[in-house]
Amino acid sequence: MIPLSWYVLFSAALFCIGLYGALARRNALAILMAIELMLNAVNINLVAFWRYITPDLIAGQAFALIVFAVAASEAAVGMALIISIYRHRNTVAVEEIDMLKW
C-alpha cells in the first residue's frame, strides 16, 4: 500500500513549485497557471486525508469539488482581467501594470 506520507510529500512539492512560479514569473498568465498548480496540490491533500483518516465522512471529496468551482471562477475572472488589461496597455507583464501605483 501507498503510505499517506507519500501523498503529503508530493503535494508539498507541487505547492512549492507553484509558489515559486507565482512569485518569480513576470507574465500574468504564468502566475495564473502557478496558482492552478497550488490549488491542485491542496486538492490532492484534501482527498488523501479523506481516504486515509476519515473514509466514512465524504467531506474531503465534497470540499475538493467546491475548490474545483472556486478554481474555475478564479481562472475565468483572472483571464478576463488579463484580456482587458492587454487591450488597454498592450502588455501582460505584471510589473508594467502600474496604473494604481503613484
Added chain:
Amino acid sequence: MLSLLQIAFLVAAFLTIVSAIMVVTTPSMVHAALWLILTLAGVAVLFLLLNAGFLAVVQIAVYIDAIAIMIIIVVMLTKGATRQRIRQVNKTWWGGAIAALILFAGLIALFTQTPALAVNAPALAMSQEALLEDLGMALVDVNRYIIPFEVASVLLLAALIGSIMVARPLVRGKDEEVEA
C-alpha cells in the same frame, strides 16, 4: 519490494513534478500551457489511486477541458506579449525560489515529526457506486453540504457575469458614433 500501486504512484508523481517544474520554468507560454495539461493529468491519476474516480473525471472535464484550453486561447489572444525572447522572470525571482525552498524544507521537517502520516489506507466501507451516491447526496442534503454547494453555484454565476463585463470592449458605443 514495491507493489504495482506504488510503482504507479511513483511514475505518476514523478511525471507530475517534472512537468510542474517545466510549467514554471519554460519561457514559451504555449509550452507552459501544454506542460500544465500533463501536470493536471498526473493529478487525475493520483485521484484514481485514491479511490476518488469521480474527482478524476471532474479534474479532466474542468481542468484539462475547460481551464487549460481557456489558458491556451488567452495565450493566443495576447500574442506578442508572450514571445520567447522577452525575459520571463522578474528581478526578485531568487527571493521566490528561496521562499519556496524554505517552505518545502519546513514542511518536510514538520512531516518527520508527525507519526500519523505513516498510516496505510483503511479499507473502504462502501463500494465505488455507493461512494459516488453518498457524495451526490451529501451535496444536496439540507443537513450536510448544501450551503457550500449553493454558494459555489452563485459564485460561478457571478464569475460568469463578471468576466463577460470585464472582458467586454469598453469603447463600443463611441465606435458606433464615429461610424455614423
